[in-house]
Amino acid sequence: MKLHRTVVVLLAFAMPAGAHHEFQTFVQSHSGRPVNCALCHTSPDGPEGTGAGQIGSLTEGERERLNRARAAFEPSPVVDSPILNDFGNLLVARLGKRRILELRSKPELVAAELGFANDLDGDGIPDAQEYLDGTHPLSRHHGAPLRLFWHELRAHAFQVAMLFAATAITLYGLISVLRGFALRLQAHESGDAP
Amino acid sequence: MSTATDPLSSRVARFVRERLPAEKLNARQLLIEKEVPQHKASWAYYLGGLALFFFLIQVVTGLMLLFYYQPTVSDAHASVAAISEHVAGGALIRNLHAWSASAMIAVVIVHVLTTFAMKAFARPRELTWVSGMTLALIVFTFGFTGYLLPWNQIAVNATKVGLQSIEALGQYLPGELARWPTYVRETIQGEPSVGQATLSRFFALHVILLPLATVAALGVHLLQVQVHGMSRGVDVEQVKTERFFPFFVIKDLSVWGVAFFVVCVVAMCLPFDALLPYPLLEPFNPLGSTPDGIKPEWYFFFVYYPLEILPYWVVVAGSTLVLGTMFLAPWIFGRTSRRTLRVLALGAAAYFLLMTFFGQTVYEILKGGQP
Structure with missing residues (x-):
């Protein structure tokens, strides 16, 4: 088990900071909705590149934040990666980078492990549920239509x-x-x- | 009764006199003495008023959105986002605009089909029908032009597809005519690709030209409806009637009240954007790849899926034929029985529902994969 963890940690440092398409593929097939990297990343085109929110455009201070976030192998109270959006940072903070890498082979477990208590956009639909539904966890105007309707009707x-x-x-x-x-x-x- | 030997001017004058009888152009005839037939299909008489009501919601909410919307490619998306996020009541107004647009188009479609089935285009109501069909076309153009204004991925890419389909018509036209669709596309687009000129033109069409055209066509339509009254609509000689004022007006107002409540609750509780995948709502990126799932609005599915399934010329020829037939219905179906018209209208409704709700499935069955 220790060896397995060590390999994962070494791999994590060695790998480029690319988006994990396994999660995107799972969400699309589970929800039937097309999604892109903006589910977890700042840029809809993923972390690599020179656009806004991508690694090539980061300032010195943002690179330091990125390196601190990259070291969050275990769950930690705060993760503040500039290439991740609030949902991406929440995932790393709650699960830890090591577990996220492990979950690439079981993306269906992400929602259960994240738990259904967080609702970053305050639309009444838990972030984990939005992950399963393929809707944006950071937009209060976006959610599975029926869930959103009933929540807003009650509210x-x-x-x-x-x-x-x-x-x-x-x-x-x-x-x-x-x-x-x-x-x-x-x-x-x-x-x-x- | 006109005869073939009458001079053309005399026949035209008789046609106009019959459609605009001077003796009926007074408040008593148009309002107080007007009677509305009552029968099992009377519900269809409320559809025109309902479409008008949704149009009025469009005007009011559209004017409110104009205070904040910026029709430039750099600011359009951000201004729409600001309306939803930072303007008090902005999200509600924007959703009301979007939901009532869809409701208006749905009601207009049902209105066209029911008036067709009831043979409400028969003499002397030809002008009512033609002005109504013109309004239906304008309503669809409102939808097409309004779709681009948020300047997001689906808006720009769907508009590109729509404009490219106009240009594709050229390959079927002979000689110099083959270039005309390109001229049309370039005129609408205003520049080599969909950009600022296109947005400016669509904006001008959406907020000035189309509303003016609507007022003109609506004026003719409503005047004709009031002058000639509602068509009897059923094959029964003796139908009960009720007075237009106040009984029908009161019922019409009640329908408007229910519609207002329902559309407000839906706009309050369900953002229209929630129906689309979020990548399609991101700002349009001219350098990025086209995201999956680009489609027109639901009310264009009846022509979008056939375009994806059948050869282009088949769809264009079929659409032109159907549109021409619909405009000329008073003269083409003048002697057709209501029973036959009902069957045709039901067939059209079934086709429309099939393409709107199951067009994707039909496509996958016939072609496999995504369009």
Whole structure:
């Protein structure tokens, strides 16, 4: 077991900081939704390159943050890699880099190991569930449609009730005005109008 | 009754007099004495008003979005994101705009099919029908032009595909005509590729030209509807009627109230973007690869999937034939029974539903893989 861990750690340092396509492949086949590297990375094109959020564009300070994050082989309270987004950093912080590398062969276990308590975007859908659904864990406007709908409906129950009351009252008022006009017209036609 | 020996000018004058009878152009005839038939298909009479109501929501929410939206390739996506994230009520207004657009198009489609099935285009309602078909075309163009405005991956790539399909028409045209589709595409696009000029043109079309065209066509349509009343719509000699004012108007308002409540709840609880994969919602990157899953909006699936499955010329010829037939329905189907029209409308509805909900499956069965 110790040897296995050592090999994983050595491999992790030796490997380039590429995105792990095993997770992307699993999420796409499980959810039926296309996803890209922006699920966990800052750049949708992954960490390698010279674009914003990619290794080639990092400043000296960001490189130091990257190196600190790369050393997080075991779970740690805070991971702040500049090439990862908040969800990616949460994954490394909760699982540790070593476990993430191990999970590349079992990407279906990521959600269970991450747990369903975190909701970074506050849309009511746990991050682990968003991973399974192939939706973005950092956008409160993005989630599995039915889950999002029921959560928002519960969250906005008061506003929905007020909207119903406002619509009903406005309709009642408008209909009463129309009926009044109609009665007035009828009275005018029959010569009963004052 | 016109005869073939009458001079053309006299026949045109008679046609116009019959469609715009001066004696009916007063409030009493248009509003107070108007009667609406009542029968088992009366629900279809509310669809036109419902489409109008959704259009009004479009106008109000569209005007609100105009205060914040930036029609430039550098800022369009960021301004849309800012509307959703930072403007008070912005997400609700944007979702209302998106959901009511889809609702309007859905209602317009059902309205076209039901009026066709009820033979509501028959004399003297030809102008009602033609102006209605014009409105339906405008509504679809609203959808096409509005799709580009958020300037995200799906918006730009789907627009590119749409514009390329116009140019592809050239290969089937002879001689100098073969270049015309390219001229059309370049005119719409405004530059060699979809870019700032395209966005500016689509924006101008979406917020100025199309709304003006809608007001014009809607004016003719509503005037014709009020002058000639609702078509009887069924093969029954004696149908009950109710007064348009106030009874039908009250019911119409109630339908609007229910629609308003439903579309507001949906807009409040379900962001329209949630229906799309998130990579398609990222800002358009001209240097990046085209992401998977680029498709037009659902209301173009009835022509999108056939384009992916059948030869291009078959779809273009079929679409042109169907569109021409629909515009000329009052003259082509003038003697056709309502029963036959109902069967045709049901067939069209079944095709539309099949392509909208199962187009992907149909494609996979016939071609295998993703389009």
